[in-house]
Amino acid sequence: MKEKGKIQIDEKYTQWKSLIPVIYDWFANHNLVWPSLSCRWGPVLDQGTFKNRQRLYLSEQTDGSVPNTLVIANCDVVKPRVAAAEHIAQFNEEARSPFVKKYKTIIHPGEVNRIRELPQNNKIVATHTDLPDVLIWDIEAQPNRHAVFGAAESRPDLILTGHQENAEFALAMCPTEPFVxxxxxxxxxxxxxxHDHISASTTDPSSAGSIIKNKKPSGGNNGKAADSLSEFCSVGDDSCLILWDARVGTTPVVKVEKAHNADLHCVDWNPHDQNYILTGSADNSARMFDRRSLTSSGVGSPVHKFEGHKAAVLCVQWSPDKASVFGSAAEDALLNIWDFNKVGDQGTTPGLFFQHAGHRDKVVDFHWNTSDPWTVVSVSDDCGTSGGGGTLQIWRMSDLIYRPEEEVLAELEKFKSHVIECSWRS
Structure with missing residues (x-):
């Protein structure tokens, strides 16, 4: 069965690769020696005429022969309508991209399961590993390390304690305040x-390595977390979607039973409209809930069910560029882009308008770039395939795909007239 699935993925990949010049404005493929379970955009460092340089956070999940690491890379992000179609289609799957350069290595205590940057200062990142603690890192202050066997672990700038058992994946940052x-x-x-640590660390280097204990743990489930001002939500293996409000204590505001028909893996709150919440599940679907119509008992009633994956959904995230658009990544090696405003349109899969099939194994994480519209970084864990390691891809779909139809047709007509005029002159 696994072999059949691999053949289907390879066939889809071959078809996808032939379409790169048509459906992408820019694409870069970067082979990873070790898989990375997370990938995040950092701050923009430099703005050029044809490209911007930006930080990229990823990790190396090793086999123990060398230490696990948190990697800070510099990525050259090519601007829209700059890259030539023939150039983006030519790449070596087993090579590193010239657009991605390793800048700094931090030797991480254990595997890096999740990376999240602080929105108020994206040089500060939090990481989850196979421990109860959350580790906070000041990327610029941390020394660059050489990852060799036996090397001492880097020292986190801050350790957040409060969990009684391992906290491996569920991690989020508040968009408005320095809350973790x-x-x-x-x-x-x-x-x-x-907040106090960030203020102190800028003036007092001795504050590094502090430990903060939580004051009020909330009794919830063993799932992922997302944030929305003082409100947040969580999901877990109990198939529940739970909403919390830090202002009213540690009791759930709403608990939706059976939000999906299986374990829930991920959740995201719409940054444009706080009423909409996305969830992803082992039942191969993503669902959108409206918190104004959530039920506290019985089966949850999603606004829409998005069924375009053939394996468990591992990550969902709303687009920062359009309120109705989101992405979902899954174990079927696909990263689907959806628009819930297109659900009523004719099509085989309601709401699905773009499918990134550039990975050959499960897509474990992706991140929209808030500094560069419609640009995405995605990463797959390729240990299940013959090549092993992982694949990091940075890509931007053609704007002809998501712009209004009338606008696109007008541009194509203008281009057609230009071609005819040039042909007539020659």
Whole structure:
């Protein structure tokens, strides 16, 4: 069965590769020696005429022969309508991209399961590993390390304690305040404020390595977490979607039973409209809920069910560029882009308008670039394939795909007239 699935993925990949010049404005493929379970955009460092240089955060999940690492890279992001179609279609799957250069290595205590940057200062990142603690890193202050066997672990700038059991994946940052949110196997959702540490660390280097204990753990489930001002939500293996409000204590505001028909893996709150919440599940679907119509008992009633994956959905994220658009990544090696405003349109899969099939194995994480519209970084864990390691891809779909139809047709007509005029002159 696995072999059949691999053949289907390879066939889809071959078809996808032939379409790169048509459906992408820019694409870069970067082979990873070790898989990365997370990828995030950092700050823009430099703005050029044809490209911007930007930080990229990823990791190396090793086999123990060398240490696990948190990697800070510099990425040259080519601007829209600059890259030639023939150039983006030519790449070596087993090579590193010239657009991605490693800048700094941090030797991480254990595997890096999740990376999240602080929106108020994206040089500060939090990481989850196979431990109860959340680790906070000041990327610029941390020394560059050489990852060799036996090397000492880097020292985090801050350690957040409060979980009673391992907290491996559920991690989020508040968009408006320096709050860190985490979920763990202890069925707790824990919230910390690191405001004082950020203020102190800029003036007092001795504050590095501090430990902050949470004051009020919330009894919840063992799922992922997302944030929305003082409100947040969590999901877990109990198939529940739970909404919390830090202002009213540690009791759930709403608990939706059976939000999906299987374990829930991920959740995201719409940054444009706080009423909409996305979830992804082992039932191969993504669902959108409206918190104004959530039920506290019985089966949850999603506004839409998005069924375009053939394996468990591992990551969902709303687009920062359009309120109705989101992405979903899954174990079927696909990253689907959806628009819930297109659900009523004719099509085989309601709402699906773009499918990134550039990975050959499960897509474990992706991140929209808030500094460069419609640009995405995605990463796959390729250990299940013959090549092993992982694949990092940076890509931007052609704007002809998502712009209004009338606008696109007008541009194509103008281009057609230009071609005819040039042909007539020659």
């Amino acid at each position: 949110l985490s979920g763990g196997k202890d069925k707790l959702v824990v919230l910390w404020s690191i």
